[in-house]
Amino acid sequence: MRVIQIGAGQFGRSWLTRIVPSCQELELVGVVDGNPLALEAVKLQAGLPEDILFTSLEEALHRVSPEAAINVTPPSVHREVSMQCMAAGVPVLCEKPIALNAEDAEELHRQSLASVIPVMIAENYRYAPIVRKLRGLIKEGAIGDIHTVHVQFFKHHPVFTNYHKDLPFPLLTDVAIHHLDMLRYLTGLEAVSVYARASTPPGSWYGTRYSDTELLLELENQVKASYVGSLASFENTGSWLGDWRIEGERGLLLFDGQQITLSQKSGKTIYTLEDRIDNRVYVVQEFLNALRSGRPGETDISDNIRTYRIVEAAMESIRMHCAVHIRQ
Template identity: 30%
Template sequence: MAGLSAVRILQVGLGGFGRDWAARVIPQVPEVEVVGTADVFAGSRELALAAGLTTPDRCFSSVEEGLEATDPDAVLVTASLIGHVPAAEAALRSGRHVLIEKPFAPSVAEAENLVALADQQQRVVAVSQNYRFFPAVQAVRQLVADRTLGDLHAVEIDFRQFSGREGIAGPHHALAEPLLVDMSIHHFDLLRYVLGREVTAITCRTWDPEWSLFTGPSEGVALIDSGDVVTSYRASWVSSGAKTAWAGEWRMDFAGGEVWWTSRGDGPEGWKADLVTVRRGRFLETLELPVVERVDRAGSLTEFAQAIAAGREPGVSGRNNLGSLATTYAAVEAAQTRATVELAGWR
């Protein structure tokens, strides 16, 4: 963006995750400039001020107050899910672009309304599906698109972590759907992104061991149809097994070989865990991965800023994200009803 002004941003949401955005993510992206912050909770504002992440003259108690005082180009919504739609609506109606943390909205209908409002206002609305911005993901997506190994016909995904092993509960332990809506949404979005196909139907079961610290279901299995490709999905927030990277472990069966890959390890250098291996009969090859200049959330924020500067729709647009959100809520419905849920209705 040489020669172009930075996108002036109002950050809405200063809870723990929002403060992490302010401290670690936004400083990586010189294409944006934070001109103000906002949070309805005084405690969150006070913690952000104490951490030196904002200043009293740039910290506001509502998105509307922040918009009026700072006149930003865009709004970054890092609030909890309940605050996504109100903040995004206020921003879009005032003519600002919006980047929202996942999940996009509490329902597909509300998300569709935000996409329609953005179209009406001729503004960008995007969702930070940050797992897309990793080397292994980019490599496998290209391999599928190029049909290097022929037709893809089956996918297996395994995710294992143990949240609460130390006996300490975090905010996500109290969520109604901690696995599917907070975590699996990443895997569902990657499935759509890597395959280049929409999910057409899903069957799902979820449960929670009585000893876990979670309020809602922490484990689940699903069978996911994407046209003529079927995915077997297994995930656990309370697994005592060897933990996976955050994107999980993927095995993809093609007519001409097998691909095993993983992505997004722990910490700021999580990209170093990325690995893609290709098996053709007895021959095993570890792929050289592409360089991704900015990974994770810095990648999604960069894509947002560059799309605004270029006047184009970002790859992580709200319109594109509707399929991931629909898959996630279809999985919740399938788990609750114990029936296969078709996804054709949301399009």
């Protein structure tokens, strides 16, 4: 499938050097970035030919007639870029979050539905094989009906040269959104309400931006969930997938991002899965399979907008100092 990638910055380069070359079903026919220096850098790093590099998305769409687009731009331009691709009839795989604000996210959703042009969001954490295994155990009833979920995430993440510097809630909007998507995926339940608070440790490199977030969520079926996370921890603790404790009526599941421990009355069972594939590759495979079969992708915008609405409600809760109902 002929694809273009829009965005050749720090994260875009990782797509072009690690993900796109790993997907045999992709033919990269264009790379777009408004910064010529970024294009020159990625040309050297990824070994790209000069004739597929563009500083104008409009020109790229006209010149190479792609069948799909990968949007790896900063969230502030997600809406503009995705809308331009949809106007040209080109399906989009867009990095999370959908957009920088609720208005843009909802407009993208409406436009995708109205134009019948697919937009899928690259919420890649749920695609990790070990996460799929965890979902399988829950779905099979290994711990019975879930009643509580607790998630912890702590990272020392001083890298602050990308678009994080422009986000008032970098943890919540760019990292915790992955964990909230996992929460919906693992439980099969939607979030009903959220109470949130945010902070930043004194002296943190995040300054006035909120690197730490705590959430109390109520899911469907009166299931309770909590989330505590930080990008400004003293040291890294655990996996980027987070540390999970999922309690059910007949057992307990612990997950540290690499290993699952299932505790039942009969004893404990440990599951591990060796997988060296970047889970963004699985996202691309799902995107292509969905396009070819004419079905919505698993993280199609109509699904992912529900994850986005949790984040939006959490930000409102932080501002209002009260629990906020989440739109369905």
